[in-house]
Amino acid sequence: MSDPIDHNKVVVLTGAGISAESGLPTFRDMGGLWEQYEITEVASPQAWEANPQLVLDFYNERRTKAVAALPNAAHQALAELESRYEVVVITQNVDDLHERGGSTNVIHVHGELVKARSTADASLLYEMGGKEIQLGDLCEQGAQLRPHIVWFGEAIHNFDVAARHVSSAGKVLVVGTSLSVYPAAGLLTKAQASAEKLIVSPDLESEPVAFHWIKGTAVEHVPQIVNRWLEE
Ligand code: OAD
Numbered sequence: 388m389s390d391p392i393d394h395n396k397v398v399v400l401t402g403a404g405i406s407a408e409s410g411l412p413t414f415r416d417m418g419g420l421w422e423q424y425e426i427t428e429v430a431s432p433q434a435w436e437a438n439p440q441l442v443l444d445f446y447n448e449r450r451t452k453a454v455a456a457l458p459n460a461a462h463q464a465l466a467e468l469e470s471r472y473e474v475v476v477i478t479q480n481v482d483d484l485h486e487r488g489g490s491t492n493v494i495h496v497h498g499e500l501v502k503a504r505s506t507a508d509a510s511l512l513y514e515m516g517g518k519e520i521q522l523g524d525l526c527e528q529g530a531q532l533r534p535h536i537v538w539f540g541e542a543i544h545n546f547d548v549a550a551r552h553v554s555s556a557g558k559v560l561v562v563g564t565s566l567s568v569y570p571a572a573g574l575l576t577k578a579q580a581s582a583e584k585l586i587v588s589p590d591l592e593s594e595p596v597a598f599h600w601i602k603g604t605a606v607e608h609v610p611q612i613v614n615r616w617l618e619e
Contacts, residue, residue: 392579393473394557397616400574401478401485404563404588405605409484410454415565416590431539440522444460446534447503449521450500453482454517461562461605462488466611475552479571481536481566494552496543496571502535525574546570553577559598560612561586562605566595585612 403413414420428434429445466489468474475483476493481500485493503520505511507530526533537543553559554577561584566572575595578584584598587608592598601608 390551390555392557392581395471396473396475396552396556397468397472397558397560398551398556398566398578399478400559400561400571402562402564402566403480405461405478405609406456406480406482406484408459408461408604408606409482411453411456411482411484411562413565415567426539430536432541434506435533435538442534442591443520443522446500446536449481450515450519453484453500456482456484458484458488459606461609462490462611465513466490468616469615472558475556477549477552477574479568483564490492491537492611494545494549494586495536496521496545496549498534498536498544500536503532504535506530506533513586528581543571546574550577556582558583558616559585560609561588561595561598561607563588565592587612593609 407413414421420618424445429442435442449536465474465476465485469491474490474492475612476490477483478493478495479497481498483499483501503515505514505528507528508525511526512535513532520532520534526532553574556578559578559582561575582610585601585605586595586598587601587605589602591600
């Protein structure tokens with residue numbers, strides 16, 4: 388049984404594309420991160436086992452760049468929606484640009500760069516801000532700290548909570564994701580038939596079923612969509 392639809396609820400599902408105009412590279416576009424790095428060498432438990440320094444270097448650089456970046460007009464517009472709707476942002480991004488853009492209800496399904504966690508106890512989280520994680524940085528139990536990031540082969544965070552939000556939303560807006568990484572990409576299928584469903588992206592391999600594709604960038608289109616919804 389799905390939850391009843393709530394027409395005052397907007398769920399926004401975002402990916403790397405929403406932060407592209409803040410200067411942070413996406414993963415799969417030309418010049419994207421996965422062209423410069425082998426995923427398996429920096430973003431997997433095996434990589435951490437084989438070469439933790441390389442993994443820390445990769446995420447320390449990501450953290451430094453993310454902390455220096457600023458939220459753009461798309462992040463900021465989403466925060467404005469909160470004046471009229473219950474808004475839940477479900478993001479695959481590990482930056483904190485939604486929070487700094489003013490959104491107050493953000494679910495990170497792939498983790499967060501500004502946090503470190505214990506390799507001995509996943510419930511022990513530490514705020515890093517922009518600080519690097521080094522080999523030898525230990526949790527209170529004496530175990531090495533690692534990035535609070537979901538690596539390939541690891542379970543994503545908060546999936547069930549995220550899926551319930553999508554299934555009760557009157558409006559679902561997808562921004563800047565290639566929808567190529569599951570199970571996060573599968574969250575779209577939880578949207579109800581009668582929900583308004585939009586996807587903003589300059590490119591898409593295939594249009595997800597029942598979503599209306601608005602072709603262009605996040606900064607070009609998200610503020611307009613938000614303004615229209617605020618006027619409804
Ligand atoms: P991708 O790099 O796979 O896809 C980015 C999408 O954003 C593409 O569809 C682009 O066309 C689109 N895009 C580029 N510039 C844009 C702009 N200015 N405005 C709007 N859209 C734009 O990134 P994700 O889908 O987020 O996971 O990748 C999903 C996951 O794969 C990431 O969370 C990461 C990665 O491996 C982990 O690290 C666990």
